[in-house]
Amino acid sequence: MNYNTAKTNRNSLYILFMFTILLMGNIQSYAQLTEDPNQLKITIAGAKSNSDKAELLLRLSSFYLNKVGEFKTDLDEAATLSKQARQLSESLKYKPGIAKAMLLEAKIYREKNDTLNAVKKANEAISYSKSNNMLELLAESYAERSLHEAPIEEKAKYKELAIQFFKKAGAKEKQANTLKELGELYSINESVEKAETHLKESLALYKAIKYQKLQGVYNLLSEVNTQKGNYPESLKYALLAEKTALAVNDNSLQLSSIYNHVGLVYYYLRQNDDAEKYWYKAIEIAKYYKDTEYVRTIGENLCSLLIRQRKEKDALKLIKEMQVKFPTSNIERQMKENYLLFNIYRILQNNATATIYYKKLADYYGENADRNGNSIAILRSFASYHYQIKKFDDFYRTIKHLDALAAGAGNNLIRAESYLIWFKADSSRGNYLDAIKHYQLYKSLSDSVFKGEKSKQINSLQIEFESEKKDKNIDLLKQQAKLQEITINNDVIIRYLFIASVIILVLFILLLYNRFRLKKKSNEQLEIKRQKIDEQNELNKKMLIEKEWLLKEIHHRVKNNLQIVISLLNTQSAYLDNEDALTAIQNSQHRMHAMSLIHQKLYQSDNLANIDMSWYIYELISYMRECFDTDNQIKFVLDTEKVYLDVGQAVPLGLIINEAINNAIKYAFPSGKKGNVSIELKNTGASNYQLIIADDGVGLPENFDDTERNSLGMNLMMGLTDQIDGEYDMKNENGLRIKITFTKNTEFEGAAENAEII
Structure with a gap:
């Protein structure tokens, strides 16, 4: 696979990764509600007109608000019950009931997409809770206010206020929930350091209160570390999310999100088979819940995998199939399709069609990708495009901006790939010193991502996770064996136990012999590997000596060339009688000598x-x-x-x-x-x-x-x-x-x- 193809694959995946974060906020709506509406109605009918009845009305209203599916009848029922609860609370002067009803009204208006009234009711709940010193309700009102359309900075401000008052109220679980939401918000905005800080604080708080359902925060931590390019940490948290979800029997759409992000990490690690396996598990869950947008998200991830495997035509076919079977009016989704199509046509060398999609992306994200998020992913594709059509001024502007953003995010994988195409551009233009520098940076960063300790960590994580799975299967088999043994007569048990003992003994002997053979074979393989490593080390030493000699020769020649230019300028000055020209030549000679001193020292030094x-x-x-x-x-x-x-x-x-x-x-x-x-x-x-x-x-x-x-x-x-x-x-x-x-x-x-x- 050539460099441009590999880079495009990661570009398309990265934007898909950012869109999956946006879907996380909707996952909780699929959770099974524990309230029984019929029982609540019976309880309300027999209740006295007091604060207990107001609370029951609020609970029933919340049930209809959070019911799976967005039906107008459910929202209207929620609004009616909330209004009854507020009227009863006002007649009783029951302040918590009044505040809760205000907050519930804000949520109902939000679900109805009535932003104006939703914001008005949220502000009303904030004012009432603050004036009556109801800290937890004040925090919940600030949290609700943060959900309405506003710049991310405004959303973050309201969430910070919510966290502050949840902390004062001692509502640790709600504080942890809001910290997680704030971390997710910063992750969407690509502020990865802030995101990781808040998510880790959320995780610590959850653990302090012995909260078991940690899969959501682990999933977000995996996403943040993927953004940073820290794939060992990303894989660790992704597998923890999967392990935790299975342990708490979470079969909601969130499990699909977790499988999707495990697949994303494996994709970045170029383990295509594992990525494909997890994505198919994720898409099955998404289809079960009939979530069109999420089916498309995972389908587009699979499309990225096809691009990596040089199956661009199959990827194009998959995109067009999704456009027919899963149409969408979402502008972000449409831009994602444009992004994938841009990369497919660019790889197919169809520059005319690629340019059409480039203009659409540039209009939406800006030529410097400084609008609407996804800046790193967009810039990576733009850089490849400018290089492909030989617009080097645009290429260098884009690649420098991309490197600065990737360095800020600490993503060495993106920087390594950027330096590789940078090296190619320098080489094609004859800038060989810059080309050497950028190739060295590419090798250094690439090795830091895919070799050495990080690879060992990744392999260790995979082995540990697979071992735990096998241990669980063994435990399950043992339990089934015990249940089966109870149903067998004592005589049969004794007879078969004897036979089983003999068989186990034979198997144990065979197992010992097999382990001996495997160990012997393993030792032989290790010895062969050690010899290869020794040979490689010797080769590396020779290459290092050659590299040092080459660098010294380069510095020597640069110094000699500068001295030649100085001599030429000196010769030229003999034919000039203009004082300004002579001064300019003399100044140039001084500057060149200043540079030649450096190269002289370098080739003379170790x-x-x-x-x-x-x-x-x-x-x-x-x-x-x-x-x-x-x-x-x-x-x-x-x-x-x-x-x-x-x-x-x-x-x-x-x-x-x-x-x-x-x-x-x-x-x-x-x-x-x-x-x-x-x-x-x-x-x-x-x-x-x-x-x-x-x-x-x-x-x-x-x-x-x-x-x-x-x-x-x-x-x-x-x-x-x-x-x-x-x-x-x-x-x-x-x-x-x-x-x-x-x-x-x-x-x-x-x-x-x-x-x-x-």
Whole structure:
């Protein structure tokens, strides 16, 4: 399977994953209600007109509100009973009954899709509960208010208030429920860190009150870790959700959701058979409950599996079949279909049709996928599309944005795949240094996802879960055997027990012999594997030596090429008599020398990743002294620590120092005035560093302002500071003082010790 296909498969799956989260909120409506409406009606008819009767009316109203199916007659009956309960409570001045009736009315209006009245009643319940200090009802009212259409931030605000008052009221289970809902909300919004924090807090609270039905929160934790790309954790929680659901006999639509997400994790882990097995179990449950949207969700997951298996035409056929048998007017569902069709036609190299679906997706999500969620999934497909049609400006814009979002979510799988296509784009354009860097990042991140300890964790989880299943089956068989034995006569029991004992003894002997053979065979296989590993290690050592040699050769050639350019510029300057042109050539020579010093140090050093900045600054200043002959006029004071930076930060810092020293020599000490220039590079805590270049010269003019920063040197310093994500500050302080603060890139950090001050 080529890269574009694999990436598209994950793209289509990721958007399906986000849609399944939206369906979780509806699962509870399928739970079996324990109330008996006929018995409640009999009890109400014989009850006195007091608070007990009001509570019974509210219970019956809630039954019709939560009854499976959305029928107008049920909602009308719920509204009538709620109104009766409120009138009775008001006549009795029974405040809890009044507040509960208000809240119930808000829920009924919500089910009727009457948002205006629903919000009005929810606000009324909040106000009444607050004024009468009914904390738990106030919390429930805030929770209800959060369900109405509003930005996610507003929903989260109301849920936070609900959690706060549930906590004050001591309603731990409701507090845990709302924490779970808030975590789900943040998960939908792709705020994975917030989502995981609230879900774990919910889980801890559930466990503290010994709540058994934890499958829902485990399922959400699995989803969040899938978003983060932490597949061992995702699989752990998915299997815990399945185990818990089966233990509590949960056969609701939630079990379909759990099976669906176990399948999603296996899909990401590229275990296609397991993914297919769980998805078929999930779709059977969804069909049993006749849930069209959920049948479509799982069907589209299977469609993604077909795309991965290079069965694009079968996937297209499945989508069209669902459009006929399970039509929908839901805009999100329609955009999901457009997304899948976009990827299918792109893989089929039908760019004309793919472009039609690209425009639909771009109109809905934005070219940067900054609208309506699913930004990472959409950006991944957009990047592949731009690369395929060779729109490289759009590709680089999209891939950089995607990498930033994936890094924020901690999803190394997405980043690895992004770097692979980035490498291909760089290679096709001849940017070989960038291509090498992006390929190395791809290998590093890919290995972190699919190899080593994570693979062991995943295998361990699968073995543990399968073992528990087998243990349960063994226990069940034992119980059945005991029941069967009770029905047999004592004589028959004794006779067959003797026969069974003999058989068991023979089987035990055979089992021991078989285990001996298996162990012997296993040891032989382990020895073969050990030999292969030793051979692979030797090969890896050779490859590492070759890689180091290649990198040194690259740095050597880059340094030589820069020296050649410097020489060419020097030769060119001999034919020029324009002072500005000569100055520009001289400045360019200085900048190139600043860069060549770095590559010279790299190919001469054993450390190919990092530069000793104390050595580099000393060499650069020595070069500047020789070029400008400033020994009798300007004194340079170096105060630098032994800091090791990678090339990506060392080059920009070297160019900044070059520009700043160049400006100081030219402008700080006019008319032969003597002075000092100091260069300081120090650690300010953790991985934070600051570079200060200061002189005691004439400084900036009094009327100097930002509009005068349009020189090449000044723009270079500010642009290079942005390149290393640093902060640039320049001000008069007994001369001119330039301060650059930045955070050290530790990705390729080598061993470094504090250096003595020069």
